[in-house]
Amino acid sequence: MEGQKLVDTADQLIAAGDIKQAIEVYKEALAELQKSGDGAGEATVLGNIGNAYLYLSEIDQSLKAYKSALSLSEKLGNKRLISATYNNMGNVLSAIGRLQEALEYYEKAMKLYQELDNAKGIGNVLNNLGAIYSNMGDADKSIAYYQKALQLSKELGDTKGQGQRLANLANSYAELQRYDEALLLYEQAKIISDKMADQRGQAIIATNLASIHQIRGEYQKSILLSNEALSLFRKIGDRLNEAGVLGNLGNVYQNLGDLQQALSYYAQALQLAEITGVPRIQAHQLGNLGNASMAKGEYLNAEKYYQKAIVIFKTIGDRRGEGVTIANLGSVYKFQGKKELALSCFDEAAAILRQLGQSVEYKLHEIAALRNELESGLLVTQ
Numbered sequence: 001m002e003g004q005k006l007v008d009t010a011d012q013l014i015a016a017g018d019i020k021q022a023i024e025v026y027k028e029a030l031a032e033l034q035k036s037g038d039g040a041g042e043a044t045v046l047g048n049i050g051n052a053y054l055y056l057s058e059i060d061q062s063l064k065a066y067k068s069a070l071s072l073s074e075k076l077g078n079k080r081l082i083s084a085t086y087n088n089m090g091n092v093l094s095a096i097g098r099l100q101e102a103l104e105y106y107e108k109a110m111k112l113y114q115e116l117d118n119a120k121g122i123g124n125v126l127n128n129l130g131a132i133y134s135n136m137g138d139a140d141k142s143i144a145y146y147q148k149a150l151q152l153s154k155e156l157g158d159t160k161g162q163g164q165r166l167a168n169l170a171n172s173y174a175e176l177q178r179y180d181e182a183l184l185l186y187e188q189a190k191i192i193s194d195k196m197a198d199q200r201g202q203a204i205i206a207t208n209l210a211s212i213h214q215i216r217g218e219y220q221k222s223i224l225l226s227n228e229a230l231s232l233f234r235k236i237g238d239r240l241n242e243a244g245v246l247g248n249l250g251n252v253y254q255n256l257g258d259l260q261q262a263l264s265y266y267a268q269a270l271q272l273a274e275i276t277g278v279p280r281i282q283a284h285q286l287g288n289l290g291n292a293s294m295a296k297g298e299y300l301n302a303e304k305y306y307q308k309a310i311v312i313f314k315t316i317g318d319r320r321g322e323g324v325t326i327a328n329l330g331s332v333y334k335f336q337g338k339k340e341l342a343l344s345c346f347d348e349a350a351a352i353l354r355q356l357g358q359s360v361e362y363k364l365h366e367i368a369a370l371r372n373e374l375e376s377g378l379l380v381t382q
Helices: 001-016 021-037 039-055 058-078 080-093 100-116 119-135 139-156 159-175 179-196 199-215 221-238 239-255 259-276 279-295 298-317 319-335 341-355 361-380
Strands: none
Touching: 001 021, 001 039, 001 361, 021 039, 021 080, 039 058, 058 139, 080 119, 080 319, 100 119, 100 199, 119 139, 139 159, 159 199, 179 199, 179 239, 199 221, 221 239, 221 259, 239 259, 239 279, 239 341, 279 298, 279 341, 319 341
């Protein structure tokens, strides 16, 4: 009984955004449950601890907790707990960019949830599959999964789940440049987060709204919302999302022409990403540093940052990030007069992005012009 009271207290701390204190209380609960021999309760709390560490981007600790939960759940033969832990394993692997492994865990979780006729679990996996395909650059497939997950949340009366899925759906519409639809969905999600006093949800929505305003050139609105999100993420100790917001602020200041301020924000974001050990965020911030360096005419620095980012994108299987960054590296080579290297990069990037169904029209004229220059040069040389 004492163990369950501690779990309830920790759950309340999570809801309030006090993640670090929640972990300490979960550990107290774990000790009580171990004393009473409540294996199922112990496995559940280990999963909760893994979730909390994931919020804090402490990936190694998160994986350790999930593996302990999985081992205990399998020992108990508890399919409900096994399926939940598979889903959690997928979440942490997705967060560090190991997308194919994450997919495998989600598929295992889905199979068990369907066997158990667990509609809420099925909805969670559908939502997570939407996130995976979003990270892979497949917005259409992402939308299809998010819509199924949203429908299930409505059927189950899961208000918090509806808010999360509305925000996720909005993200995918934004990726397709359907910004008006995205803004409407974000506003619906914001109403739910405000009503539930969900600080993490509020911060995520503020971040996403800031991104839309940035795209529209409404930079002061974007800065205001980003700082609001930054404050909330710092308050709840979410360093992974803090890094993302710092990167977004760098983008805004780069668009405003303040390249030094942009580089400062990108460097802070990269430092946090390295501390948390999340390669996907590291790669994106390296790409941002490359963009700002190129804008300053510091081509050697830009080349260095892009090359590091490409290695990471290839390692984690982020084909979209790889393709975009290779195209940017091509631009650096072009500005340096290294036309053959530039053309090679543009061709490689175009092939990758076409495979993903991404538009490459913006690079086709550069590819054609470079190829003509090179062919003309060869004719003159001969």
